[in-house]
Amino acid sequence: MGFRTGISERQRRLGEELRRVRDAAGLPALEIGQAIGVKGPAISHIEAGRMGLSLERLNIWLDLCAVTDAEYRAGLTTLSQSNGKGWWIEYRPHVVPSALDLAEFEANATTLDAYETLLIPGLLQTKGYSEVIQGYNEKKVEFRHLRQKLLTGENTSPFRAVIHEAALHMMYGGPTVMREQLDHLIEMSNLPNVTIQILPFDCTTYASTETPFMLIHGPHTRLGTVLLEHPHGSTFMGDPEAVATFDRKFDRLRALALPPLSVATPASSSAHRDSLGLIQHIRYKVQGR
Known part of the structure; x- marks a missing residue:
């Protein structure tokens, strides 16, 4: 996962939402990082929108944070998987x-x-x-x-x-x-x-x-x-x-x-x-x- 040269508002928003669900679950960045297979500092980059997240890793993140709302998860998936092209x-x-x-x-x-x-x-x-x-x-x-x-x-x-x-x-x-x-x-x-x-x-x-x-x-x-x-x-x-x-x-x-x-x-x-x-x-x- 490389750093983005430009961050769109959609990408920034996904990162904010991931930080919110992590904070709500009371989980440290290190624990999330270990679960999805990245080093701790990478979590801050993901939450800032500077790095992307695969669908597999997104689902692990949401499962770990006990996010069960299907519509909300679907919305986050759309934010994550969109290529922003239109x-x-x-x-x-x-x-x-x-x-x-x-x-x-x-x-x-x-x-x-x-x-x-x-x-x-x-x-x-x-x-x-x-x-x-x-x-x-x-x-x-x-x-x-x-x-x-x-x-x-x-x-x-x-x-x-x-x-x-x-x-x-x-x-x-x-x-x-x-x-x-x-x-x-x-x-x-x-x-x-x-x-x-x-x-x-x-x-x-x-x-x-x-x-x-x-x-x-x-x-x-x-x-x-x-x-x-x-x-x-x-x-x-x-x-x-x-x-x-x-x-x-x-x-x-x-x-x-x-x-x-x-x-x-x-x-x-x-x-x-x-x-x-x-x-x-x-x-x-x-x-x-």
């Missing part, structure tokens, strides 16, 4: 590593939940809007729109988005781009796997709404991931307590947001009583610019 690999020269990690996580997600404050979620962006956000970088825009096949391809993933009303008022690209973007939100809400809600300005309850995030639900509740984006890059968090905290936060935001967009249900007379009515109201104002 359509996103072709874009390695053009996007940052965290973008590749996100695409890989999304490809294996069971559900995706996103909250945005000043931007339309990437999976819901039009090409014109993405061009502005990505600085008219053709490859980055292309990459973002290939990610959107998660919502419209053959094996679609459920996607729930809560978008702060502020994002709808940002005139990125000008009125024409924003009109198209608002129309696209309505169009995407027609998909059976997409749920879009707007958190309005007139919400009177504070729910820590300033931080955008994405919840990537894995094949097991213990394998969920939170993505936080900030000026210095992206941070993936897999700690179960952190994931549970953001899961509760997203449920809270959904409860505070307006009812989901639904073109099947006529918009209410008040523009601020449902998400569709609010978007249509803002679109009318944008059209007048």
